[in-house]
Every structure is written in C-alpha cells, then in structure tokens.
Amino acid sequence: MDDLDPVIHAQARLRITSTLAALDADSSMSFPRLQELLDMTAGNLSTHLRKLEDAQYVTVEKTHHGRTPVTYLALSKTGRRAFEDYMETLRAMLGPHA
Amino acid sequence: MTNHTPAASADDAPADIREMLRLSQQQNEKMTRVFDRPTTIIVLTWGVAWFVGFLTLWSATEGNPWFRTPIVPAGIVFTVLMVAGIIVSAVVGSRTSRGMRGAVAFQGTVYGISWAIACMAVPFFGGALLANGMSPELAALFYPAGYSLVVGILYLAGAALWNDKPMLGVGIWIIIVGIGAPFFGAPTNYLVMGLLGGGAFLVYGVWLVLRQRRRVARYSRTDARAAVN
Numbered sequence: 001m002d003d004l005d006p007v008i009h010a011q012a013r014l015r016i017t018s019t020l021a022a023l024d025a026d027s028s029m030s031f032p033r034l035q036e037l038l039d040m041t042a043g044n045l046s047t048h049l050r051k052l053e054d055a056q057y058v059t060v061e062k063t064h065h066g067r068t069p070v071t072y073l074a075l076s077k078t079g080r081r082a083f084e085d086y087m088e089t090l091r092a093m094l095g096p097h098a
Numbered sequence: 099m100t101n102h103t104p105a106a107s108a109d110d111a112p113a114d115i116r117e118m119l120r121l122s123q124q125q126n127e128k129m130t131r132v133f134d135r136p137t138t139i140i141v142l143t144w145g146v147a148w149f150v151g152f153l154t155l156w157s158a159t160e161g162n163p164w165f166r167t168p169i170v171p172a173g174i175v176f177t178v179l180m181v182a183g184i185i186v187s188a189v190v191g192s193r194t195s196r197g198m199r200g201a202v203a204f205q206g207t208v209y210g211i212s213w214a215i216a217c218m219a220v221p222f223f224g225g226a227l228l229a230n231g232m233s234p235e236l237a238a239l240f241y242p243a244g245y246s247l248v249v250g251i252l253y254l255a256g257a258a259l260w261n262d263k264p265m266l267g268v269g270i271w272i273i274i275v276g277i278g279a280p281f282f283g284a285p286t287n288y289l290v291m292g293l294l295g296g297g298a299f300l301v302y303g304v305w306l307v308l309r310q311r312r313r314v315a316r317y318s319r320t321d322a323r324a325a326v327n
Contacts, residue, residue: 004112011121012109018122022129026200033197037128044109072199090119 004093007055008086012040012048017057017083020075028061028074049073057082127313134310136190137256137265142303143186144249147179149296152242152288159285180217180245187213205259209252216252220244238284242291246276268302 008014019037023029029037035045052058057079061072075083112118156162158172191210195203224232224241232240253269256262275294279287 004115009112009118010110011113011118014118014122015109015125018125019129022126023198024201027202028199030197030199036197037132038125040109048110074200087119087122090115090122093115094119 004089005082005086007051007057008082010048012038012044013052014086016045016048016052017075017079017086020058020073021080021083023074025077025080028059028072031071031073034073052079055079055082130313131310133194133260134306136194137260137262138303138306138310139190140187141268141299141306144183145296145299145301145303147183147296148299149292151176151179152292152296156285156288156292159288161285161289184213184217209256209259212255213252216248217245220248235284239280239287242287243276243280246272246279246291246295250276264302264306268298271298 008017015038016034019034020029031042031045035042038045049058049060053060056076059074059076061074063070063072113121154167154172154175157165157167158169188210191206191213195206198206220241224237224244227240228237250269250273253265253272257266257269272295275290275298279290279295282290
C-alpha cells in the first residue's frame with residue numbers, strides 16, 4: 001500500500017489543498033479570501049502555506065492592489081498532482097473497509 | 099463559518115483517514131457552494147422582480163378583472179424592481195470571484211459587466227424606437243420581449259461558461275416566453291411574462307435551494323459511500 005504524502009496528510013494542509021484544487025489550473029486566490037474560506041487564523045494559515053510552498057506544492061505571488069500588498073496563492077502543477085494522488089491513495093485505503 | 103475547524107494545535111496532525119476524506123469533501127462542498135450560491139440569488143431575485151413587476155403592470159390595465167393598481171405607482175414599482183434585479187446580478191456576480199485571479203475571476207467579472215451592458219441596451223434601443231414613432235402600445239410589447247431576449251441569452255452564456263445545464267433550460271424558456279408573450283397582445287403579455295417568466299424563475303430558484311440542501315445532507319454522510327466509489 002502506498003504511503004500518504006506527509007506534506008498533505010495534516011488536517012490544515014489537506015483543507016488548504018482541497019480549497020485551492022477547486023480553482024482552475026491558472027487561477028489563484030488571495031490570502032484573506034483563502035483565510036475566510038478556511039476559517040483559520042492568519043498565523044496558522046501562514047505556517048501551513050510555508051510548508052506547502054517549501055514542497056513546491058503551492059505558488060505564492062506577492063503583488064499590490066493600489067497601495068495595499070496582496071498575496072495570491074495557487075496550487076502548482078506538482079501540488080495538484082500530489083493532491084490527486086493523495087485523494088486516490090486515501091480512497092484506496094478506505095476501499096476494503098467500506 | 100463552520101464549527102468543524104480543528105484546533106490550531108491539532109490541525110498539524112493527520113486525523114483518522116475516514117475523517118481526512120470527510121474534511122476534504124467538506125471543503126470541496128464549500129467551494130461548490132461559493133460558486134453556486136450567486137446563481138440561486140440571481141434567479142430568485144429575477145423571479146420576484148418579474149412576478150411582482152409584470153403582474154403589477156398588468157393590474158394597471160383593464161386586463162385584471164379583480165382590481166386596478168394606479169398606472170404611475172405601477173410603473174415606478176416595475177422600474178425599481180428591474181433596476182434592483184440588474185444591481186443584484188452585477189454585484190453578486192462580481193463578489194463571487196472576490197479575492198480570486200485568473201480565468202475564474204475574469205469570467206465572473208465579464209459576466210457581471212455583460213448583465214449591466216445588456217440590460218441598459220434595451221431601454222436605449224426602446225428610447226430610439228419611441229423617438230422614431232413607436233406607439234406606447236407597441237412599446238408595451240417591445241420592452242418585455244427585449245428584456246427576455248437579453249436575459250435569456252445571458253443565461254445561455256452562463257450555461258456555456260459554467261457548464262450549467264439547468265441554466266441552459268431556463269435561458270431557452272425565458273426566450274420562448276419573451277418572444278411568445280407579444281403574440282397575446284398588451285396587456286395579456288404582462289400576465290404571460292409574470293406567470294410564465296417570473297414563475298419559472300421562482301420554481302427554478304426553489305429547486306436550486308432544495309438541491310443545495312440535499313447535497314449538504316448527502317456529503318455529511320458520504321464517508322462510507324465515497325469509499326465504495
């Protein structure tokens with residue numbers, strides 16, 4: 001049996017990747033909107049995003065809206081593949097118990 | 099917001115794999131709601147606006163055998179309802195993709211702007227026809243049909259953008275009602291628009307709400323079943 005990807009296999013990071021996976025491949029979401037959709041604290045979300053970024057699963061783009069800095073996040077191609085593999089493995093592991 | 103958010107200390111750790119699947123489905127469902135809710139709001143808004151608006155106009159004519167609403171307030175009610183419908187469509191459409199960039203945001207913004215442009219085009223065109231001798235009797239047939247065409251086509255565009263089959267059905271229905279109504283002549287065309295147009299929006303809106311409820315109920319007990327798939 002395959003092992004579950006430890007980068008995604010944490011409650012917060014699975015929820016983050018599940019949210020970003022719902023966007024198109026070329027779309028991204030701002031940090032505040034992501035935070036709102038996940039109902040996580042900014043500090044907690046940053047911590048987990050850093051781990052996902054380190055694994056190159058999430059791309060981070062810092063830009064400006066007028067004078068306000070905004071950070072946009074997206075699932076990278078690697079990240080999307082890792083998320084799909086994770087979900088497939090998860091379902092396969094649950095299969096025999098159902 | 100949900101009560102299911104794990105505590106900060108716990109969410110770095112994995113949960114039971116069944117719980118993990120549920121967490122992912124729950125978040126996926128939340129995203130589906132984010133993209134679906136605007137359609138429901140827009141459809142229900144137009145349902146109320148057309149149903150009340152056109153029936154009020156119809157009641158201002160000799161068409162309504164039961165009671166008569168004064169013509170000027172009826173016209174004001176109708177205008178206010180139509181403008182409210184346009185504003186709600188544009189605002190809700192653009193708020194959906196709030197904080198998002200890329201194709202999803204572009205589609206949402208263009209769609210919102212399309213509503214505003216298309217709905218403003220009808221009264222301008224009508225104004226030009228009036229200035230060139232269109233009679234008030236003809237105008238009574240032109241405006242509802244013009245709006246129906248525009249709204250119907252916007253629904254067809256929405257169906258193509260979001261791969262939304264029920265929206266396709268509504269678009270076709272609105273065009274059929276809008277183009278069919280003038281054949282009944284004024285003021286019966288108002289009655290047709292209110293009942294068959296507004297009524298159809300309301301039925302579709304309620305169906306969307308019920309479908310949403312069913313889906314929420316389903317995903318909360320999917321863990322076992324999803325594992326089978």
